[in-house]
Amino acid sequence: MRQNIDKNVADTSGVPSLLIDYAFDGATLGLAPDIQMLPGAYAKICYGKGFESGYMSANNSMKDVNFMGVNLVPYATDNLRVEMQWDRAHNIFAYPENRDASILGLPFGPNTNLGDVDQFLLGINGVVPDLGSGNLNLFLDGAVSRTHPNSNFFSVMTPNGPMPLAGLMYDAGSTRESKTGTALYLGGRYDYNPTGTKIGLEYNHGSKDWVAFAPAADDMWTAKQGVHGDVYELYLIQEINSKPISRFGKAFFRLGYQYYDFKYTGSNNWVGAPKSLSDLGDSPANAQMFPALDKSHDVYATFDVTF
Numbered sequence: 001m002r003q004n005i006d007k008n009v010a011d012t013s014g015v016p017s018l019l020i021d022y023a024f025d026g027a028t029l030g031l032a033p034d035i036q037m038l039p040g041a042y043a044k045i046c047y048g049k050g051f052e053s054g055y056m057s058a059n060n061s062m063k064d065v066n067f068m069g070v071n072l073v074p075y076a077t078d079n080l081r082v083e084m085q086w087d088r089a090h091n092i093f094a095y096p097e098n099r100d101a102s103i104l105g106l107p108f109g110p111n112t113n114l115g116d117v118d119q120f121l122l123g124i125n126g127v128v129p130d131l132g133s134g135n136l137n138l139f140l141d142g143a144v145s146r147t148h149p150n151s152n153f154f155s156v157m158t159p160n161g162p163m164p165l166a167g168l169m170y171d172a173g174s175t176r177e178s179k180t181g182t183a184l185y186l187g188g189r190y191d192y193n194p195t196g197t198k199i200g201l202e203y204n205h206g207s208k209d210w211v212a213f214a215p216a217a218d219d220m221w222t223a224k225q226g227v228h229g230d231v232y233e234l235y236l237i238q239e240i241n242s243k244p245i246s247r248f249g250k251a252f253f254r255l256g257y258q259y260y261d262f263k264y265t266g267s268n269n270w271v272g273a274p275k276s277l278s279d280l281g282d283s284p285a286n287a288q289m290f291p292a293l294d295k296s297h298d299v300y301a302t303f304d305v306t307f
Contacts, residue, residue, distance in 0.1 A: 001137055001189045001200055004237050004252055004304070016085060018141045018185045018204075018225045019119045021214035024048045026067070040076030045069075050213075051093050063091040063113050081125040089117045089213065092168065092270060094154040109155030109162035116148040117168075117211050117270065134192040141185040145211040147178050147270070154271045166272030169209055174273065181210030185225065187233075196239035196252075205230050208264045208274050215268070220298045221260060226268035230261045249307040260296035 026048025035041055051065035069087025076082070091113035123141040153164035153172055164172040169179040187202030204224055206212070212226035224231040235256030244250055266274035277294055 001139065001187060002202060002233065002235050002237075002254075002256070004198065004239075004250070004254070005306070016083065016121050016123055016141060016143075017214065017217070018123075018143050018183060019085065019087060019121055019212060020067070021212075021216045021223065021225065022048075022050060022067075023216050024050045024067070038074055040081075041074050042076070043073070044071040046071060046087070050089065051096075062093070062111055065093055065113070066090045069119075079127045079129060083121070083123040083125075085119070085121045087119050089119075091115075092117060094152070094271060107157045109157050112152040112154070113150065114152055114154070114168040114271070115150040118146040118148070119211070120144045120146075131190075133194055134190055137189045137191065139185075139187055141183075143183040143185075143210075145181040145183075145209070147180075147209075147211060149176050149178065151176065168270055169211070169273060171273045179209040182207045183210045183212065183225070196241050198237040198239070200233075200235050200237070202233045202235075203231070206267070208276075211270050212268065219258065220300065221293065221296050222268050224258065224260070227260060228262065228264035228267045228274055230263070232259045232261075233257065244307070246307040249305075251303070251305045254300075254302045254304060256300050258296070258298040258300070260293075260298070262293055262295065265292050 026046060028044050028046045030042055030044040032042035046067070046069045048067040049064060050067055053062035053064050067087060067089050069085060072084045074082055074084070092115060094112050094114055095108060121141060121143040123139065125137070125139045128136040128138070147169045149168035149170060152167065154166050155162040155164045166172060167176060170176055183204065183206045185202070185204040187200060189198055189200035191198045204227070206227050206229065208228055210226070210228060212223065214223035214225045217223035217225065224233070233256060235254060237252050237254050239250060239252040242251070262277060264274040264276055266272060277292055280292060
């Protein structure tokens with residue numbers, strides 16, 4: 001809702017942002033049966049390639065990172081929409097290939113695949129029409145992630161060779177096991193029709209082991225959908241009441257405030273075990289490569305044109 005995307009565009013855009021906000025090549029095959037008791041129902045099978053390993057060679061043991069999933073909308077009307085999704089990321093990479101190749105002066109070890117991640121989501125969007133001089137839009141999304149690590153590690157190079165540091169949501173030297181994370185995302189927006197003004201409030205929470213894929217988000221610090229902690233956001237949208245140049249065209253100003261309250265390290269990252277911020281000083285094993293961010297206050301202003 002905070003992106004102010006037209007409902008007709010959002011219905012065909014792909015996957016929920018709480019799970020995936022990523023730019024990759026892919027394809028979708030959908031079916032929309034005409035069922036009187038389930039108006040607007042449809043289902044989609046989705047596939048995407050999130051990382052291309054290139055030609056295999058003696059120095060390249062990486063596998064492609066592939067996404068696949070099923071998106072099911074059993075009910076969709078102008079005022080109510082129910083959505084469910086399952087997806088799996090196969091062979092998640094240890095780090096993007098274009099990332100800075102050093103941490104604290106130590107170069108990364110060879111990139112590798114760390115395992116698979118499943119995501120599940122149930123979401124409900126609703127509209128209370130003609131409430132005063134506008135409409136009230138509400139949404140509630142709940143999600144679960146489940147990791148399936150292999151025996152590979154992210155590593156750094158030392159004079160004695162690669163030193164393993166972390167696997168898929170666990171640290172080297174600890175037990176390799178699957179981790180389950182949860183996320184909650186809810187909010188509302190009131191659209192005041194006479195002036196094209198929209199006021200919204202959102203809240204989202206991610207647990208210690210929550211895994212999201214949202215690097216394409218434009219949040220200042222990190223994508224709020226992948227935070228291990230709580231994020232509160234208040235925003236105001238003012239649309240320009242002029243004739244658009246295309247069917248879905250619009251222009252609007254947006255002013256917002258975000259408050260991040262991090263509880264654990266590793267937000268929007270699947271490498272290594274997250275640590276409680278309150279425990280970082282208790283043991284050398286909890287030391288972080290970069291200073292851990294505790295809280296953040298962000299104010300943003302944008303001018304958006306869609307077409």
